[in-house]
Amino acid sequence: MPVTHSMAQQFAQDWIAAWNAHDLDRVLAHYTDDFEMTSPLIVAIAGAASGTLQGKAAIAQYWATALAKMPDLQFELVDVLVSVNTVVIYYRSVLGKMAAEWFWFNEAGQVTRAIGHYNS
Numbered sequence: 270m271p272v273t274h275s276m277a278q279q280f281a282q283d284w285i286a287a288w289n290a291h292d293l294d295r296v297l298a299h300y301t302d303d304f305e306m307t308s309p310l311i312v313a314i315a316g317a318a319s320g321t322l323q324g325k326a327a328i329a330q331y332w333a334t335a336l337a338k339m340p341d342l343q344f345e346l347v348d349v350l351v352s353v354n355t356v357v358i359y360y361r362s363v364l365g366k367m368a369a370e371w372f373w374f375n376e377a378g379q380v381t382r383a384i385g386h387y388n389s
Contacts, residue, residue: 272374274349277356280372281349285360288344291336297325300380304328308385310335339363362387 280299287295306328307321315322315331322328336342345361355373362368366387373382 271353272351272356274351276378277349277351280356281346281358284358285344285346288342291340291342293329293332293336296332297329300325300328300383301375304380305382306331306385307383309387310385314338344368 284296284299287299302325303323304325305321305323309320311317311322311331312320314335322331342363346358347361347367348359350357350359355371357369357371359367359369366389368388369386371384371386372380375381
């Protein structure tokens with residue numbers, strides 16, 4: 270399913286709002302059950318040396334731990350970039366870091382893979 274600018278904007282706004290509400294179920298609703306997440310924060314928080322986790326159960330546990338460690342977590346959307354089946358959300362993340370998160374969508378409009386990128 271090709272991603273449109275409208276779909277990407279809606280996704281980004283809902284994704285940011287779900288995180289800012291600390292609503293893990295709402296965040297996870299964007300993803301397939303077997304999605305894969307890669308982030309340097311997975312190394313730091315989940316202790317997975319590869320930086321990659323697979324599946325909602327493992328990633329939900331990692332995100333729940335992260336939310337517990339960062340009760341003030343608030344993201345600020347900066348920009349949304351669109352390609353054919355992917356979206357990149359550029360946002361201000363935790364501790365004032367800038368982040369770019371890359372999302373790959375399936376035909377049903379759910380995320381199958383995501384990769385987080387952070388400055389410093």
